[in-house]
Every structure is written in C-alpha cells, then in structure tokens.
Amino acid sequence: MKHARLFVAGCLALRFASAGSPAQQSSAARQSGNSAASAIINQYCMGCHNDSVKSGGLTLSRLNVDNPGANPEVWEKVVRKLRGRMMPPLDRPRPDEKTYDVVISNLEKELDAAAAANPNPGRSETFRRLSRTEYQNAIRDLLALDVDVASLLPKDDAVFGFDNAGVGGLSPTLLERYLSAAQKISRLAVGTPVRAPASNVLVLPPDLTQENHLEGLPLGTRGGTVMRYTFPVDGEYDIQVRLMRNRNENVEGLTEPHEMEVLVDGARASLFTVAPHRYAIGGVYYADEDVDRHLKLRVPVKAGPHAITAAFIPKTGALIETERQPYNAHFNMDRHPRVQPAVYSISVTGPFNATGAGYTPSRNQIFVCRPARVSDEDRCASTIISRLARRAYRRPVTGDDIRMPLAFYKEARKGADFDTGIEMAVRAILTSTEFLIRVERDPASVAANRPYRISNLELASRLSFFLWSSIPDDDLIDLAARGRLSNPALLEQQIRRMLADPRAESLVTSFADQWLYLRNLAATVPDARLFPDFDDNLRQAMRRETQLLFESVMKEDSSVVDLLGANYTFLNERLARHYGIPNVYGSHFRRVPVGDSIRGGLLGQGSILTVTSYGNRTSPVLRGKWVLENILGTPPPPPLPNVPPLRDNPTTGKILNMRERMSEHRANPACSGCHRLMDPIGLSLENFDAVGRWRNRAEGDSPIDAAGALPGGATFEGAAGLKRTLLEKPDLFVTTLTEKLMAYGLGRGIDYNDAPAIRAITREARNKNYRFSTLITEIVKSTPFMMRSGATASPTRSASAIARSPQTGRSQ
C-alpha cells in the first residue's frame, strides 16, 4: 500500500510540475564515467528529488550516484524511469537521447557489477503446492490419465499475475479435496471395478453457433461436439445426446427433420433422425418435449480414453438459409435464432455388464510387472511403487520412502486382490506431501542470507514446472541424480529437448493465457444488443489466434518481437470475416500473411482488444493499462478507492465522444497523474470496437481521434503508430516478457534484485535476434533461476514481496 501511495504521488508530481524552459542540452553526454552521470543527475533530477521537495517521496540527496550498488532499490527505479523516458517530466528540461543512454548505461554497469560481486538470487517459497494445472499435468505424466481437474480441485487464485505463485496454503477443505481426488484417480488408473453405473455429462456453451462445420469434427458434418472420456472398465455404456432448447423449451431450429450421427473413435455407431413435434391449441404452442429422447444408444466400449462424437449431417437448403441471415451468430431465439437444431449435451452412463479392467494406457504405465505367483507379488509391488514414487516425488527414492506405501499395499491386498493393493498404494502416493508440495530446502551448510546454488534435483523440478507445468520425466531425474543437469552444455541440451516436447504446450495454455489475459475471454459476454454477432465460436477463434501466434514463435524459434510485429496471423473463416479479411474459408485455422497490417501482432488481435473492453463499450483505460502492464512493464498502481466509474453516455443532450469522456480523468487531479499515462495509449486503439472490429466512427457516429502518446512523450497516430513506436524500442517489450516469464518460472514476484539478471538475459537475447529459445535458455541459466538465498532470521524477502500488491511488487 505504501508503495502504491508513493507512486500515485509520483504521478501527481508529473502533473503539478511547473512548466520549465526548453530542454537544455548538456555537454555531459560527451563525457564518460560516473562523474558524468553524477553531473547529469544533479542537473536534471535533484531539483525535485531532494530532501526538501522530495517529489514522489523520492530523494536522491543522500545517495552516492557514483556507487549505485549501495542502494539498488532506488537506483533500479531510477533506471526504469529513465529507460521509459518517464522522467524528467515532459514539461521540465530533459536531456537529449545520447545523454539518457550514457546515464542509463553508467548506472546499469555499476548496478550489474555490484550484483555480480554480491548476488541476490531471491528466495522462492520453501513450500509450494502444485497448482491445479500442475496437478492435472502431473497425473497425466505419472499415470497416463487425463482427468477433469476442475471437478476435483478448486481453482488457484493468481498472484503476481500467475496462478502458480500463490500456492503456499493448504486449507482443511483443500486437503479433503486432495484425499477425495486421490481416491477417484487411483481407482480410475488401476481400473477398479465400478460398483454402480455413473453418468458424466458434457454440456456445450449455450452461445455456440452450430450452423456450420466446427473445427475438430469430422468433415461433412455440421455442429455438434467431441467428448473425450476415459471409460473406467471394459463394458457397455449408454450414450445419450440432448438438443439445445430455447427458453420456451422448444428444440431451437428444429423446423424439419434432421439427421444426426454418433461416432465412437471416428466410426459411426448410430444414425438418428430428429423431427419437430410441436402443435398449437388456441394459439398456444406446445414444446417438443420428447423429440430427442430417442437419441440414445448402448455400445460396448473398451476401458481407457475414447472420443464420442455427435454431429449433424448437413442439409444444403438449411445452409443457404443460414447464409441469408444477417449474422454469423445463431444461438438466441430473439435476436438471431438457430436455423437448424444443435447439440446441447452428450452424456455417458455406465458401465453395464462390465467385463474387466481391460488394457489401458494407465494400467500399462502402472503395472510394469505382473506377479506370476503369490510369492512374487511383494517384489513386483515394490518395483511398481518405487517407480511411481520416484516420478511423483521427483527424486530417487529410498527404502524408507516406499515403506509406508508398501504397507498400504499390503493392508489393502489382505482383503482383496493385487490390483486393489496397488490402488491403495497409488492413493497414498497421491496424497503424500512429497507429491503435492514442492520443497526447496536450504542446505545445512548455508549461512543465513547467503546465496547458494540449488541442487540438481531442485533444478530439474524448476525446469519441468517452468517449461511443462508438470513433474520431471525420467531423463531429467536421471541426469539430476547424477549431478549432471547443472552442466551448462547438458542443461542447454535438455532445454532444447523440453521445448520440442509436446508438453511445452503449457507455455501457451498456461503462461501465455495468463500473461495476455486470454483466460478472461471465457467470462467475457459483450452486450448482445450492441454486438449481436458475438458467439462462442468467435470467442474461441480469438483465443486460438493468439495462442497460435505464440506457439509459432515458440516452435519456429523466431524473434519474440514478432509477437508485436508479425507480418502474419492465424485465421479461420469466422475470425477473418470479423476482421474483414477476404478469401479465408472453413473452420480450420491457417497461417495468413497480413504484411504490415495492424492485424499482425498482439495489438490488433480480437482477443486482447475484447478482454480489455467492457460489455458495452471500449475502455481506453483498460487497454492503456494492459499495454503498460504487459508490453512496457510499467504498470500503473491500482485506482484510488471510491473513484466513481465513468458516467454512462447520457440519453439526452450532447453525446460525448470517448476522448471527451476520458478528459474527465484529467479534470480530477486525483486521477490525472496516472490516467495521463494510460489513456493516450488506449485512445490510440479506438479504431477497434469493444470486440476488436475495425471502425471509422465511434459510438454516436462521432469521428475517431486516435492520436496517442507513450509515457515517455513519444506521440503517434492510431494503432499502427503505437505498434511502430513500440517496435522502435524492442528491448522494452523483451524486458517485460522476460520478467513475466521469470515470475512464472520462479513462482514469485520479480523485484529490483532481479533487474541485473533480466538485463543480462535481454542483452544476450538481443545478440541472438531475440530468439525464443535464447530467452528461455538465458532465464534458466540466470542467477535467480539457478540459485536461491538462504533464510534470514528476519522476515524473508519473498515474504515481504508477497505482502505487496502485484502492481507494486516491483520497482517503479
């Protein structure tokens, strides 16, 4: 809180600084060395940041400019302000560019040298519970089992922007959920006989348009969905499909008979016909209650994962009718009704007549041996348990480690068979704190506060949770157990191997989704009156576009700056239409060259423009804040309490345009300090409406003024201008991305002590054309990643970092 206030004050200082004379140019730029920096700081900064004025709560009077390493917290803040050209204020005398660079490079050189002489790698939490995502991936890798983790565990709250950082706690309720999850998972993995049929239902989003072919479904089908489901045992199962109803309980879009097929693993299991059953008495309609009751079949299915598909056979006439409709979206009976029926849910109920545990990837992975005789059982159990415990605990295991799981096995084996015994051992391992909690422990020899290199095994875990959001595989554990993982050449080799592995997809689905706020898209529902053409298909397409861009940079190992400035993007027909880009047909995504169009790069993507808007209008504030936070790395502090929201446009009188409405922020001194940083960036994106469509006129048909400015004073025109300006200084963006990746990789907030490492990473990346793999490799090889600070008697550094809010947990 204190930091937030300080920064607000800092913003205010910008506003209240009196107009000064034109910028004077200093000859100091031509000098070199610390005394030069000292002179420049004296000339440009000390007028406000002295003991008596103390602008923004900052005084440099008592600090030695020639030894910034003595006060890194202050000087890193100074460097950041100077790099962003945020200081001195625009209306005060400012040095020329060359002078800026000289001061910055002098300060940085000193700070880096001090950090190298006395490294402070920071202290990640000693205990970190697996996040929900990590738990799901760990189960996948440990037991070859895909579980729906959302139904097993509560979601984690994000800290520092990521949900893997605030995972220290273990409440009783959460512990109960872990116990319950371990029971369910161990049964499913081992294939324990199911005592009663159960049913599982997949319900489709109500705003999913199903008039055309959907990505991921068989060619020559319309609408529908694929349900991926792990069948517990060999047996028969009922598959039932229900159709989407409108609020009058009629099946929406069912005006004539339609054919629907159900497929199991791509092979047709049944073809159904559905026909309307609706009649009127005295002008009152009766719902077709029963028309989908027969969409049910019983099929024999082997245990393990299978794909159940339900989709319609397209009707040419209906498609033509769909095309004649004004909207792409068809899901709401009032605004843009479905023209054809749609799938609401698929349920699987069973097993009936179960015949056995069958052969599943999970059983294959667990039962590495099969006892031929009872006398072989204990040895085989011991082998199975040792293997699982090693992966689950992420380290070599001793006899002591498997003593208890083995005892659980034996106890359960007494009253039942071998598999039941193993099930209990798996259940115990999954509840063990060694599995659920990652522990980084100070070696006994480390003195308080002293940095030390983390162990090879700790490194293996850091690496795999960073790149895979999951437990290390056998290769990593082997290498670490032999003490070889920290060998630079072998480490680089492992990083390359891991980035090429499909598990690295988590950098897209976990890291990028959180960094860029893509997760918020799911909960974004634009006002249906203003944006009648928004549906789940568009929402999914937007998210996919951004994910595919990030994935292409990762997989092709291209420059991360392409995230901002790519000359290509990924589109399907729905999204291309939304953007007004012609000649893209069909539901599948493909790479589309866009030249230097604004649709290349994150700033022109519907996903980001939509999550930074409100349901009924754009928000230059949210957009500006998003750019400051995620691209420039200089987030504004949270708004002051009790600030009233922007007034809705009045229904009478003059309709204000967005710029005029934003000017309210300038009128209020409590707001203007920070809003003058955010609003000009956001206003430059006003040519995109609240769902990311291009527009030339805004609400109320007012013309759009997309003039924009960065906090450093650079001015530009529109989204293209913003993109061009940001691309002129790629280091700012790369630094931000590095910080975000580092926070995610370390599961803690980044602060001034990490700045030297981040500079080194960015520098190295620049030398290698900002290649994605260079960024990742340099992060892993950095001091904060390879090392850790020993505990202190006083509150630890990480504990105090947590106490701050994410926005202020860094030097401003």
Add this chain to the structure above:
Amino acid sequence: MIVTKMAISRRTFLRGAGIGVALPLLDSMVPALSAFGAADAPRRIGYVYIPMGMNPAAWIPSDEGRLVDLSPSLASLAPYRDQITVVTNTELKDMAYPTGNHAASNAIFLSNVKPKRTEGSDYELATTVDQIAAKQLGKDTAIPSLELCTDLIAQVGNCDNGLACAYQNNLSWSSPRSPLPAEADPRVLFERLFGDGGTAKDRLTELRKNRSILDWVTEDMSRLQRRVGAADRAKIDQYLESIREVERRIQNAEQKGSSTPLPALERPASVPENWEEHVKLMFDLQVLALQADVTRVISFQMAREASTRTYPQIGVPEAHHPTSHHTNDAEKLSKLAKINAYHAALFAYLVGRLKATPDGDGTLLDHTTYLIGSGMGNPDVHDHTNLPAVVAGGKGGRHIRYSTPVPLANVHLSLLERVGVHLDRFADSTGRIEELL
C-alpha cells in the same frame, strides 16, 4: 438419528438414467448425519422461487389472523397448518422497468433492489438475503449455502428485454456483481454433498483409509519440520493444523457412523426426465443436506420466470407463461390457479419431508424456515405487488394480511432475525413482522 429409508431409496434416484444397480462406495468425507439436542439444534433457512405470481382469488386464505381454512391453491399445506404462515399483500416497489419484468422478478425476489439495466456482463444487483444468512449460518458447515434450480437452460446475453440473463437465471448473488449459478443436476449435487454414496460399511472403510493416510502424512510432515529452518517451520505448523482439522472431521464422522445405523445413500444417476420427479428429488436432497448439517442455507428456483412448461398431468396442457397472461379470462385464471396449487403441493411435499424427519428434540421442520414466493404479483400485467409469500417452519398457523402493501423486505428481515441473523434494516424494509420472529 437415521436418514429414513424413504428419503434415499426412492426410485427416482435411479430413474434418471434408467438404471437400478447396486451401490457405489462413498468416497470420503461424508459429514456426520448427526443428532442435535434441543439447545444446539442449528437454525436453517431456505427460499423457494415460483415464477409468474399467482391467481390471488384462489391463493389468499379467507381468514385473517388465525389460519383455519387454507385456500384452494394452498390446500395441500393443510396438514402442516400450525407451522405455516401466509403473508398477504407484500410488494417489491420501484425495482423494475417497464420491460424485462420476468428477469427482474427473479432478480429482485431475494435482493430487493433494482437491477442495473443492461444486457451485457456489466450487470449489478445486490447481495441477496440468503447470502447474508450464509455469511453467518454457513460458518460451521461444509458448504455455506446451496443454490439449486431445475432448469438446464443456460442462456447468455439477452433473456428478457433489457436485462441480462444473469438476472433471470440466478436467484442468489454473493455480491452485487457475483451471481451464483444454480445446480440442476441431482447427481452433481449429491456428489458435492456426499461424494459417491455407498453403504455405512463402505463409508466407514473409506474414512479409515483416509485417516491412516493422514497419519502417515502427519508423520512425514513432522519429519520434514525437523529439517527446515525456523521460518519454514511455521508453515508446516499450518499444514499440520489443517491435517488435524481434517482428522477431527473424520473422527466425528466415524463416531457418528458407528454409533448410529447409517442407511445406504444412493447416488442419483442424472436428471429425471419427469419434472415432478426432478423437483421432488431436489427437495429430498435438500432435506438430506439440512439433516446432515452439510449446509444451513438453500435457495431453490423451482421453475424459471417466463417458463413455458406445460402441466398436462394436472389438466393444464397449455404453457405456463401464456396462461399467466390471463386477461381475467375465467378459464385461464382457473388454470393459473391449478398451476399455483401444483407448485404449492410440491412445496407441501418438502414440508412433509421436513416434518417427518426427527431433529434434536423435535422435527427438522421445527428448526427450519422456508419461504416460498415469487417476485411477480399479477402476471397478466407484470406487476410486483400483492406477491405470493408463504412461510413454513417454526411456529405458524397465521394469516397476516396487510390492507396496504408492505415491503417484502420486512418478511426477509424478520426471517433473518428468526434464524439468528440480526440486521437493522434490509433493502427497503420498514420494520419487522412480529408474527414471523
């Protein structure tokens, strides 16, 4: 204390998916199905929503003061007359707009404030009365409150003209911007309450397994604690505290489990296809949840505003919504009354189940308060006055009739007080109602 066989072996439990096979194991933390003494019997509160008001001629009892003869629509509640209070002529004033009254009716019933007019995701209402109750009554239970419904429709965007679907879908709001989605699937509800079900023996076995796993985890933790520094030891203390708490819960459940004969709990397979069966099943599960003290606060949207459900089983093959626009037509009014009576009869089923369930020194009905009502009065004109409102539980036998409308908030405020949640005011309340305290 037992969960009566009737409660859980009803065929409806299995009817949903047309199966009737043996019992699955209960997976873990089944809360104790415990007996409460007179002094410590917890107080519970529930809210049942019926859409589109009522036909007042058939709903409002003719007597005032002491409730002697129940009206035709409420006749099925007669056996429980002494614990029924009918409140007539309450209103929700100035909380709706000229259009969008169905969504508004649902939204204002428990919030008693005017919803922000929007069809987007920037909806805004208020913390609803059940959630205010849950903040206090929910502290000691595994689940602070349950939000239930019977409709599987999950519409987004426009539902009723000018108001977002969130208003029409959600009765309960935990804050002005947080609607609480309701659960319609009995299977999902059951698993939230009781895990997978199973016999008493199954359940005890599972509890013991979890306890022995926890014993081992504790041992491991303690060993680790000796090997870390002082700052980190505090963290392990927290973990150990959590483990002890879970062990305490398990021990509780075990004790109760071995001292009282627990019947088998059967997990419902899915949603019954017949709506009446579905409603009764949802009521059965509510009684179970209250009895087991898993929760003490429930809201249940029995049917949805603007529903066009038809009721051929009671001689109303026409849809509810068009029927409710009766234009004072005698036949339509009579059919609306039939629907009202049917809904009230389903509510009477719940009341009967509560009455039949022993709790402490009395019955569950003695220690539970349920309000059934609607946010709409006369559905023909979409108004929000002369609302249907009936209170079941505790003492009753009264018909409170106001000559000029009083805020429904007075009823809410009084019922909160009755269950020990004291507020000076709620929404537009003007005072407490003595007979409801």
